[in-house]
């Protein structure tokens with residue numbers, strides 16, 4: 001059950017969609033964000049510490065963005081210095097959104113609790129059933145959380161690509177099947193076009209990043 005450790009099981013009801021999956025994506029771009037967030041909720045986003053664990057530590061778990069610490073979930077989401085420029089503004093938006101419904105709660109959270117709440121913001125509510133107004137507020141918070149994870153993921157991937165220095169020589173239409181089946185940034189498909197812009201690609205469509 002390790003892969004479901006980020007899911008708030010209190011909100012999982014038979015034959016009912018999870019509250020965070022009840023909202024429709026407002027755009028293809030947002031659909032991509034939802035898809036990525038779902039990977040975090042289900043524990044399917046692969047980090048360097050996971051690779052180290054899968055390989056029985058034959059693979060180094062050091063973060064490939066900052067090279068300062070093991071790349072754990074908490075490190076990527078809250079601590080990695082290489083991602084702080086894109087993380088900090090969105091985190092402020094999230095804190096501000098949470099503050100409207102739960103004054104002073106965010107400041108009382110540990111780092112671990114913050115990561116859990118960013119992935120599964122239903123844990124902010126200490127109950128099983130939410131009113132319509134609470135659901136609307138929840139969706140506003142989750143919208144900002146989706147922005148956070150997608151932005152962190154994209155920045156992380158770009159840093160990987162720059163460090164490899166290989167993507168610029170690879171046209172979009174010749175990307176190999178092996179690359180399209182997954183990548184080192186966590187398996188959401190992202191490709192680079194000749195003009196240097198990035199596209200995320202998934203069954204729901206593609207988006208300019």
Ligand SMILES: [Zn+2]
Pocket residue numbers: 063064065066067068069071075079080081082
């Ligand atoms: Zn790092």
